[in-house]
Ligand code: SIN
């Protein structure tokens with residue numbers, strides 16, 4: 001995609017290998033405390049192909065009965081989400097241009113055949129803070145459109161260590177993950193891709 005919609009920034013290779021390995025270690029500790037679970041679409045209960053957990057004061061969850069929401073506890077264990085690693089809070093301070101810290105970090109784990117349909121991130125109350133997304137592991141094809149689902153879309157690849165910011169006019173842009181490219185990174189021993197998204201939920 002030659003030009004990105006206003007407010008969407010792609011920072012290729014923002015994290016070096018050591019920083020990526022450090023984050024993977026932090027995520028392993030988070031997953032040990034707050035296991036990955038299979039989210040379900042509201043209403044239909046159809047399982048998503050991506051597995052999820054969270055860290056920080058709030059976590060984004062979804063299930064058949066209650067749908068998309070933020071909550072302070074893990075849906076299976078009932079325990080509070082693990083703390084957000086300080087390096088993530090520092091990245092937010094460096095890049096988000098928003099005076100308050102992130103409240104939620106959604107951890108998405110994609111196996112090599114997982115994908116995520118086109119959607120908007122709109123379950124937050126505060127839209128003036130960006131969504132800061134970090135890619136780790138295998139490369140994916142990321143798709144971005146406009147503010148209407150029917151707007152034209154474009155796609156580009158996200159590699160391990162890349163950052164994407166959805167901010168400004170692009171904060172509510174439709175986006176999704178078309179596919180993962182197996183074998184494109186050695187970061188994760190068993191393949192797949194991890195995506196972290198830092199979000200501010202409340203003003
Ligand atoms: C998301 O939209 O929650 C995930 C985006 C990504 O995996 O890059």
Ligand code: FE2
Nearest residue numbers: 119120121175
């Ligand atoms: Fe999203």
